[in-house]
Amino acid sequence: MKVTISVIKADIGGYVGHSSTHPEVVAKVEEYAKAGVEKGTLLDASVITCGDDIAIVMTHTKGKDNEEIHKLAWDAFVAGTEVAKKLKLYGAGQDLLADAFSGNVKGMGPGVAEMEIEERKSEPFIVYFADKTSPSAWNLALYEMFADPMNTAGLVIDPSMHDGFTFEVMDVYSGKAVKLETPRELYDLLVFIGATSRYVVRAVYRNRDGEIAAVASTQKLSLMAGRYVGKDDPVLIVRCQSGFPAVGEALEPFARPWLVEGWMRGSHTGPLMPVSFKEAKPTRFDGPPRVIAAGYQLCEGKLVGPNDLFDDPAFDDARNRCALLANQLRRQGIFEPHRLPPEEMEYTTLPKVLEKLKDRFVDIGEPEAKAPGSGEGEIHE
Ligand code: 13P
Ligand code: 13P
Ligand code: MG
């Protein structure tokens, strides 16, 4: 049976501030998801939360980008927003950028990750869900899951994975995407996805047969007033076992924390902390950024789960190291590299302050220079 897994997520109000969701808001979204199952639009649905974000994990037979499915999620978030407004929650309806639904939630604020698959004899998959960061937070994890044999033993010892995987990478500014095949083009891939402020992994495919292996919510990153704002708290779907990474191989990158963009006001660097569902309530300096892993087994389109996969003391050390990294970074306060450079910040007062002081900038006889990173010919040997 062909089944589509659609995960659509939004922040429709924080409780308190940006730290968490309110149970009444989640219950309203669940009510709409359940009604979708009862009506037969959906095969099944599961509502999960991370920080102030809510995701609806849906299964159905209508394929990707289906209007009815997207509208169901949109309506659920609009109804949830009404509850959030009634409680005067913070940023009620934050991610609903459009006034009315128009065919597809992409570009309207909510994040979307969808894949259509032929359900295997056993179909385990993981929905990762992060708060206080951006979709490029998955770049390093996806590289390790699908292209690094030091993380994923299966790339070496499982014949069905041995041909490797192809990554689809999007340039968030041009909106163009490129497919790169690993291991052959691994170094080309890393040139791009190491540059997390510009390039984001959209999807991963298995080389042997082109099967979809992973998909992230990057299709339409929010552009506000014509400016790219990349801090949409992201979701990621990863298929596991039998020709894909084992569940433990897919979780392993998160056992060694790394730094991502987001945190306070979407304008800081911080460690991505893997947590259980109940610990996904970032409060310290609105963070540090969190990620949960919701494991499901698909059974004739029904969702058996979620299983809270980071609820394992083996991840305690990662959590402790994130807390130590948080201490170290917080030491630098408003100074870079803890605070992001001006072009990466979600909002900034720099232009206003520059404007105010423009007449006080005087020529001191230094030559003008081009900003670095513009590209060509910059070879440092
Ligand atoms: P079990 O022997 O517990 O089934 O584990 C098999 C396995 O391959 C784990 O990665
Ligand atoms: P969210 O993107 O989770 O709403 O966080 C915004 C923010 O400004 C946190 O300080
Ligand atoms: Mg928020």
Ligand code: MG
């Ligand atoms: Mg959020």
Ligand code: MG
């Ligand atoms: Mg955010």
